[in-house]
Amino acid sequence: MIICVIGGGASGMAAALAASENPDNQVVLFERQARLGRKLQATGNGRCNLTNVNMSSSHYHGDNPEFSQIPLSAFSVTETLNWFRRLGLFTVAEPSGRVYPYSDQANSVSDVLRFALDRPNIRLVTGTEVTRIHRREEGFCVEGVDCQRVIVACGGLAGTKLGGSMSGYRLLRNLGHHVTKLRPALVQLKAAWSGCAALKGVRCNCHVQILHDGILHSQSTGELQFTEYGLSGPVIFEVSRDACQGSGEWVCRMNFLPSFTASELEEELYRRRETALSTDDLLTGILHNRLGRVLTKAAGIPGGQSVSSLADTQLTALVGIVRCLEIPLSETLGMDSAQVTAGGIVTDEFDPQTMESRLVPGLYACGEVLDVDGDCGGYNLQWAWSSGVCAGRHAGKEML
Numbered sequence: 389m390i391i392c393v394i395g396g397g398a399s400g401m402a403a404a405l406a407a408s409e410n411p412d413n414q415v416v417l418f419e420r421q422a423r424l425g426r427k428l429q430a431t432g433n434g435r436c437n438l439t440n441v442n443m444s445s446s447h448y449h450g451d452n453p454e455f456s457q458i459p460l461s462a463f464s465v466t467e468t469l470n471w472f473r474r475l476g477l478f479t480v481a482e483p484s485g486r487v488y489p490y491s492d493q494a495n496s497v498s499d500v501l502r503f504a505l506d507r508p509n510i511r512l513v514t515g516t517e518v519t520r521i522h523r524r525e526e527g528f529c530v531e532g533v534d535c536q537r538v539i540v541a542c543g544g545l546a547g548t549k550l551g552g553s554m555s556g557y558r559l560l561r562n563l564g565h566h567v568t569k570l571r572p573a574l575v576q577l578k579a580a581w582s583g584c585a586a587l588k589g590v591r592c593n594c595h596v597q598i599l600h601d602g603i604l605h606s607q608s609t610g611e612l613q614f615t616e617y618g619l620s621g622p623v624i625f626e627v628s629r630d631a632c633q634g635s636g637e638w639v640c641r642m643n644f645l646p647s648f649t650a651s652e653l654e655e656e657l658y659r660r661r662e663t664a665l666s667t668d669d670l671l672t673g674i675l676h677n678r679l680g681r682v683l684t685k686a687a688g689i690p691g692g693q694s695v696s697s698l699a700d701t702q703l704t705a706l707v708g709i710v711r712c713l714e715i716p717l718s719e720t721l722g723m724d725s726a727q728v729t730a731g732g733i734v735t736d737e738f739d740p741q742t743m744e745s746r747l748v749p750g751l752y753a754c755g756e757v758l759d760v761d762g763d764c765g766g767y768n769l770q771w772a773w774s775s776g777v778c779a780g781r782h783a784g785k786e787m788l
Contacts, residue, residue, distance in 0.1 A: 390535040391783050392528070393417045394518045395556065396424035398769055399755025399776035400541035401501045406780025407539070408510050413784050415510045416533050420517035420555065424505075425498040427543065427550040431727070431769065436494030438472070439465050439773070440766035442485035447767045449629065450735060450759040451568055456771060458740035459754075463774040471777075475500040486766050521559055527750060537750050537783040539743075541776060544729030544756035545570050552723065556757035557733065564747045566734045571633060572726030573761050574625040574768075578632075579618035579640060581715035583682045587614035590676050591621065595646035598627045598717075599639040605631065609646055617721070625764040628720060629730055638717040644675055644683070644710050653710060657703045660695055667693045670706070683709050728768050732759040743779035754779040 396419030542556025610623035671680030754775035
């Protein structure tokens with residue numbers, strides 16, 4: 389049996405390997421870029437957070453979030469790690485549950501997959517974009533290749549500079565499938581606050597809340613990074629899904645000392661008022677020096693003065709700013725910068741047990757092209773491995 393896999397990203401490579409487990413199958417893997425796994429090499433800031441041992445359904449989203457749980461159970465985190473170990477990859481789990489290659493290099497992941505694809509029954513066709521899947525009486529034709537099964541693993545629209553595109557959605561729409569609204573997820577946020585540019589490059593631990601018209605939209609605690617345009621870092625990726633979508637007022641509320649009470653901070657500031665410190669150094673030893681100065685200024689405390697001159701009300705105002713700074717958000721940075729696409733092909737049109745289309749027999753889909761997206765922390769790559777392996781194994785089964 390001949391099986392065509394369209395897309396050489398994480399889910400496509402997983403699908404091709406799984407389909408080739410039957411040596412009687414011939415697998416043709418199409419990739420529109422010159423090499424496989426380009427986006428994979430950029431994940432996790434070049435470290436490739438390939439999964440997370442803390443797996444639960446709460447980490448996945450979409451119009452039907454339960455859809456993802458069947459493939460994720462069929463090819464679990466444990467099975468994924470064993471699979472990669474058989475491919476030759478050593479991994480390490482951090483206390484947070486995030487799993488990385490032991491080398492700390494994303495290319496280790498792409499390399500073991502690339503080596504594994506060097507099988508007699510797998511043919512790679514790179515630099516070729518599939519623009520249409522032609523249905524035949526007994527199967528399909530893809531770029532001149534007659535086949536019995538097709539797996540669409542083209543990925544999503546996010547990260548267009550690294551290969552994100554609309555191609556998978558177009559291919560499946562042409563075969564009768566439907567697409568939900570597409571929007572960026574795991575993306576940076578633009579903020580209308582001058583302090584962001586002044587703090588460019590500063591990283592800090594922070595509890596972040598996103599508010600929409602005063603109502604809590606999302607929240608998380610983790611590392612925040614300031615940029616010249618606004619906010620970035622893992623904690624922002626965690627809370628960015630559907631942020632700044634639609635009308636209304638969007639605000640980011642930040643607590644820069646989530647592990648300490650207001651009383652603890654207030655007590656320390658009162659103690660410092662008895663010293664010869666300058667107001668420029670009022671938060672030294674507590675926060676990043678540049679962040680401390682910006683927050684002190686935001687609290688209305690002028691620089692270059694002696695802290696002994698500060699009134700109780702000024703110190704109370706500073707405590708409030710440190711623990712509850714609110715800045716307005718304008719928009720996300722967009723699909724070009726997003727790590728994942730929220731939305732995709734309607735999952736109700738596929739069988740979660742097999743990843744086969746309910747509309748077109750012999751057609752399968754996996755990975756980001758479907759309406760499934762995960763939280764930051766390796767969950768999206770686990771979906772790619774699980775859905776890809778499930779699609780490949782079922783597509784690779786002999787037809788009855």
